[in-house]
Amino acid sequence: MSIQKQLDELATLEPNWDSYGAEPIDQRAIITARQMIDGICVVSLNDGGVQIEIGCVEIEIAPQGHVSTVCDFYGH
Numbered sequence: 001m002s003i004q005k006q007l008d009e010l011a012t013l014e015p016n017w018d019s020y021g022a023e024p025i026d027q028r029a030i031i032t033a034r035q036m037i038d039g040i041c042v043v044s045l046n047d048g049g050v051q052i053e054i055g056c057v058e059i060e061i062a063p064q065g066h067v068s069t070v071c072d073f074y075g076h
Contacts, residue, residue, distance in 0.1 A: 003037055 010025045017024065041053040048063035058070045 004034070007033055007037075 007030055011027065011030045013022075013024050015024050016022060036054060039055060043051050043053070045051055045060065050061045052059040052061070056072050058072070060068045060070075062068075
């Protein structure tokens with residue numbers, strides 16, 4: 001299921017959706033999540049891995065599957 005469809009489903013949750021008194025998902029949170037998704041960039045790495053960029057956060061996935069993250073608040 002795509003992330004957009006998952007957000008569509010979350011947006012329809014009613015009060016008490018978890019049977020523990022949960023609040024419905026605020027539409028501002030849905031809007032912000034959609035904006036973040038639109039800003040995702042996926043690039044190749046010269047070592048055979050993949051890097052996912054979301055704003056200042058970089059997630060590197062090595063060829064062996066190891067994951068590392070960096071958040072560069074000052075570089076962007």
